[in-house]
Amino acid sequence: MEYGGRKTLVPKPSLLFLQITIIILLSNQSLILNATVITKCHFPAIFNFGDSNSDTGGLSAAFGQPSPPNGDTFFHRPAGRYSDGRLLIDFIARRLGLPYLSAYLDALGSNFTQGANFATGGSTIRPQNTTRHQSGLSPFSLNVQSYQFNDFRLRTRIIRKADGVFKELLPKTESFSQGLYTFDIGQNDLTGGLFLNLSIDQVKASVPDILGQFKTVVKDVHDNGGGRSFWIHNTGPIGCLPYVMVHLPIRAVQMDKNGCARPFNELARFFNRQLKKLVGQLREELPEAAITYVDIYKARYTLISQASKYGFRQPLRACCGHGGKYNYNTHVGCGGKVKNKGKEILVGKSCEDPSVMIIWDGIHYTEAANKWVFDRIVNGSFSDPPVSLQMACRMK
Numbered sequence: 005m006e007y008g009g010r011k012t013l014v015p016k017p018s019l020l021f022l023q024i025t026i027i028i029l030l031s032n033q034s035l036i037l038n039a040t041v042i043t044k045c046h047f048p049a050i051f052n053f054g055d056s057n058s059d060t061g062g063l064s065a066a067f068g069q070p071s072p073p074n075g076d077t078f079f080h081r082p083a084g085r086y087s088d089g090r091l092l093i094d095f096i097a098r099r100l101g102l103p104y105l106s107a108y109l110d111a112l113g114s115n116f117t118q119g120a121n122f123a124t125g126g127s128t129i130r131p132q133n134t135t136r137h138q139s140g141l142s143p144f145s146l147n148v149q150s151y152q153f154n155d156f157r158l159r160t161r162i163i164r165k166a167d168g169v170f171k172e173l174l175p176k177t178e179s180f181s182q183g184l185y186t187f188d189i190g191q192n193d194l195t196g197g198l199f200l201n202l203s204i205d206q207v208k209a210s211v212p213d214i215l216g217q218f219k220t221v222v223k224d225v226h227d228n229g230g231g232r233s234f235w236i237h238n239t240g241p242i243g244c245l246p247y248v249m250v251h252l253p254i255r256a257v258q259m260d261k262n263g264c265a266r267p268f269n270e271l272a273r274f275f276n277r278q279l280k281k282l283v284g285q286l287r288e289e290l291p292e293a294a295i296t297y298v299d300i301y302k303a304r305y306t307l308i309s310q311a312s313k314y315g316f317r318q319p320l321r322a323c324c325g326h327g328g329k330y331n332y333n334t335h336v337g338c339g340g341k342v343k344n345k346g347k348e349i350l351v352g353k354s355c356e357d358p359s360v361m362i363i364w365d366g367i368h369y370t371e372a373a374n375k376w377v378f379d380r381i382v383n384g385s386f387s388d389p390p391v392s393l394q395m396a397c398r399m400k
């Protein structure tokens with residue numbers, strides 16, 4: 005025995021004091037730890053559904069990486085994201101102590117132990133009747149993302165039963181019930197309709213069908229996937245985005261005092277009101293689920309309308325783009341090439357400092373804007389109910 009030869013030591017008074025102090029310190033710490041365990045949720049994984057606002061490599065796995073300078077600020081290379089850096093979902097994952105999410109579609113270097121991302125740029129809630137070539141919309145609409153999630157979950161169980169290297173790259177069974185399910189989708193259903201020349205009233209009339217399909221997926225994740233914690237982003241102020249304002253010009257009187265197109269923002273708010281109502285219905289129908297509705301619209305619009313107060317400049321102007329009032333051209337986007345006097349030049353970063361810009365490429369936001377919005381939404385002050393991200397497993 006290791007201690008066999010030792011004499012029992014009677015502690016000297018000073019040692020005794022030291023021991024007592026240590027015990028008190030330790031018990032204090034365990035009290036703090038216990039308190040943390042009681043209040044904060046344990047999310048071993050995130051499963052995300054959405055469009056380019058939360059795509060961490062899905063569309064690029066199918067159609068190729070976004071061109072440089074996408075990814076420049078943080079990853080220093082294109083990283084499957086339509087931004088100079090990180091997205092809201094990246095900040096969410098890090099805050100929960102989880103790695104950046106691998107895209108379900110990405111076969112290369114992915115690790116799904118702590119979740120999977122089903123979002124792709126251009127995704128809509130409803131399946132579309134156009135190809136990506138025609139409309140820019142993704143073939144991976146929310147129903148497809150839901151098929152992919154179900155396949156992922158069922159095959160994870162089979163693969164984890166068989167031993168082998170892949171077992172180590174997939175979530176544990178309990179991660180599906182304990183995970184956080186995040187949704188950020190709907191923007192392209194609205195803009196997609198407008199770009200197909202539907203009137204605003206026609207797009208509004210399609211909202212019940214759009215949200216009906218959204219509800220089907222959330223219920224499926226709950227009933228078949230075992231999901232209990234949901235974090236649902238509403239849609240942002242599309243009327244402040246250059247790609248909408250350039251594509252769908254409106255009369256000057258329809259601009260608001262911040263230079264955003266009021267009718268399109270009203271459409272986004274109409275959608276959001278219906279979405280919020282739906283979340284209320286879902287809470288009644290799924291009483292054991294915690295569903296948090298996050299007002300991304302309000303957070304983004306606050307930033308755009310008070311940009312200078314928060315240290316940002318030129319709130320409606322794209323950082324990476326080319327030409328026009330908003331530094332945005334419908335035909336040549338960020339990372340594309342334009343001919344100038346016979347010479348090809350890259351459409352790159354034309355703002356000096358992306359960390360003070362809000363709009364990245366006319367469609368998406370900069371890392372700085374995403375971080376600002378994340379800092380506002382993380383503590384629950386833009387949420388219904390007003391619970392923080394780390395409490396999003398708790399019901400009202």
Ligand SMILES: *[C@@H]1O[C@H](CO)[C@@H](O)[C@H](O)[C@H]1NC(C)=O
Nearest residue numbers: 102103115116117118172173
């Ligand atoms: C996958 O991720 C898990 C958890 O984040 C980590 O422990 C593991 O080492 C990773 N596996 C590989 C092969 O990188």
Ligand SMILES: *[C@@H]1O[C@H](CO)[C@@H](O)[C@H](O)[C@H]1NC(C)=O
Nearest residue numbers: 128130131132133134210213
């Ligand atoms: C696609 O076409 C089908 C059949 O006509 C229709 O029911 C559906 O609403 C259309 N989808 C969209 C997004 O317009």
Ligand SMILES: *[C@@H]1O[C@H](CO)[C@@H](O)[C@H](O)[C@H]1NC(C)=O
Nearest residue numbers: 134138139198199200201202
């Ligand atoms: C929408 O209308 C514009 C102007 O009338 C037209 O140029 C364009 O081709 C139409 N787009 C679609 C998808 O029908």
Ligand SMILES: *[C@@H]1O[C@H](CO)[C@@H](O)[C@H](O)[C@H]1NC(C)=O
Nearest residue numbers: 379380381382383384385390
């Ligand atoms: C949440 O954070 C924001 C920004 O840091 C702060 O202004 C706000 O007061 C906070 N709200 C709560 C409820 O803590």
